[in-house]
Amino acid sequence: MTAAPTTGPDATTEQAALDADGSDPGWRELFVVPPAEGGPYPQAAYLVGNSLGLQPVATRADILADLDSWGRFGVEGFFDGERPWQSYPQRFAASMAGLIGAGPAETVIMNSLTVNLHLMMASFYRPRGERVRIVVEDNTFPSDSYAVRSQARWHGLDPDDAVVRLRPRPGEHHLRTDDVVDLLRREGPTVALVLLGAVNYHSGQLMDIPAITRATREAGAVSGWDLAHAAGNIPLQLHDWDVDFAVWCMYKYLNSGPGAPGGAFVHERHVDDPAMPRLEGWWGTDAAVRFRMDAIPQPPPTADAWQVSTPSALGLSPMRAALDLFETVGMTTLRERSIRLTGYLERVLDDIAASRPLTVITPRDPQQRGCQLSVRIDQGDAGEVARRLRHEHGVITDFREPDIVRAAPVPLYSTYHDCWRFADALTRLLP
Structure with a gap:
C-alpha cells in the first residue's frame, strides 16, 4: 500500500486535485453523497458537513x-x-x-x-x-x-x-x-x-x-x-x-x-x-x-x-x-488527512483571492483550526453566492450572516476535487 502524502498537492489545477484523490482518497464510498443540482458532475461537492454530516451507507440497514x-x-x-x-x-x-x-x-x-x-x-x-x-x-x-x-x-x-x-x-x-x-x-x-x-x-x-x-x-x-x-x-x-x-x-x-x-x-x-x-x-x-x-x-x-x-x-x-x-479509521489518521485537505483548499482559495473580492478569515495555522474555512465575500451578497454555488455548480456550502460562506472539507468523505470545484465556481461567480 502506498503511504499517504504528508501534504496536499502544491499545484492548484484540476488534474492535480484528481491525482491527489488517487493517492489520498479518503472513505467517500462509505457515504451517500447527494446528486449535484447543477454543473457537469453527477455528485455534489458536499462541503457542509459542519452543519450536517453525510449518511453512512451502513446506516439504512441499522x-x-x-x-x-x-x-x-x-x-x-x-x-x-x-x-x-x-x-x-x-x-x-x-x-x-x-x-x-x-x-x-x-x-x-x-x-x-x-x-x-x-x-x-x-x-x-x-x-x-x-x-x-x-x-x-x-x-x-x-x-x-x-x-x-x-x-x-x-x-x-x-x-x-x-x-x-x-x-x-x-x-x-x-x-x-x-x-x-x-x-x-x-x-x-x-x-x-x-x-x-x-x-x-x-x-x-x-x-x-x-x-x-x-x-x-x-x-x-x-x-x-x-x-x-x-x-x-x-x-x-x-x-x-x-x-x-x-x-x-x-x-x-x-x-x-x-x-x-x-x-x-x-x-x-x-x-x-x-x-x-x-x-x-x-x-x-x-x-x-x-x-x-x-x-x-x-x-x-x-x-x-x-x-x-x-x-x-x-x-x-x-x-x-x-x-x-x-473506530476503524482513527482520529489521528483523520486529523492528518484533514490538515492536508484543508491546506489544499486554502491554497486554491489563495490563488483566486488576489483577483476576487474574498477573504479567508479562519486562522492560517493548521493547529488553530479544524477543517472549516470561513470565506468572507467582500463585495456582493454572500447568501446569493452560496445559493448559486449549489444550484448552478453543484457545490454545497452554507451562508452565515452577514457575509460568510463556510466550506468544510470533511476528511472522511470530501475530496481534493471537491475543493477545486468550490474555488473554480467562485472564480465564475465573483467579479
Missing part, C-alpha cells in the same frame, strides 16, 4: 434492523434481540469517549446540545456573591447565547451585566488566547463559568482548550466547552485537560443524522460528588433499580446520572455506523 426489532419484540426490544435498545446510550458513550479523550464513565449520550447545556448549567452555574458572570465569545452560536442569557435571568440577574462577550481586537477576526487569560486574571473573582466553542462556528478558529481551561480553574471558575464543531473534527483530551464539562451534537462531523441525540462530558471528579445538584429523571437513576420507581433517586457514579428521560432508540440507531467508522 435503522431497518431496529424497526424490525420494534415489530418483532415491541417494548421487549429494550431488553431482547441481538441489539437491546437499553444498552445503546452506554455502548455509544464508550465509543464516543475515545473521540473526546474521556473515560466511558465521564461520557453520556442524551438529549440535544442546548438541552444538555441547560442540564450542565443547572449543575455547574451557581452564582454566588460577586462570582456571577458567564464568559462567552461575542460570536458564539446563537443557541448558546440564548441559553446563557436565560440562565442568568433564571437566577435573577440582568443578562446584559452577567454575560461577558469576548471580542477580537479591532481589525482582527480571532480571539487571542492571551487576551482570554488576561481577562480571567484581572476579573476572575467575578467569573462563575467560562463557556466557549472549542471550534468557533463562525470563524472556524480552534481555541486553545488546555490553556484557557487552566486559566479558568486558576480563576476559581468552571470550564465548559461546546464541542459542536470540534467532536469528530479535531483530537480532544478532555479528561487530561481537566475540563469540568462539555456538550456536543452528533449530527455534524459525527454523521449521526438530522437532529440526532447529543452528548455530554462530566469530569470524573464531579460524577460521584453527592453535593452536586442535578435536574433528575428516572433514566438518571441506577439501571438495576430504575424500574422500582423509588421516591428517592439512586444516581450511578457516572455521567449517566445526568440523564433525565428515556432515550430514543431510533434516534440513536444511526450512531452505530457512524461511530464504527471513527
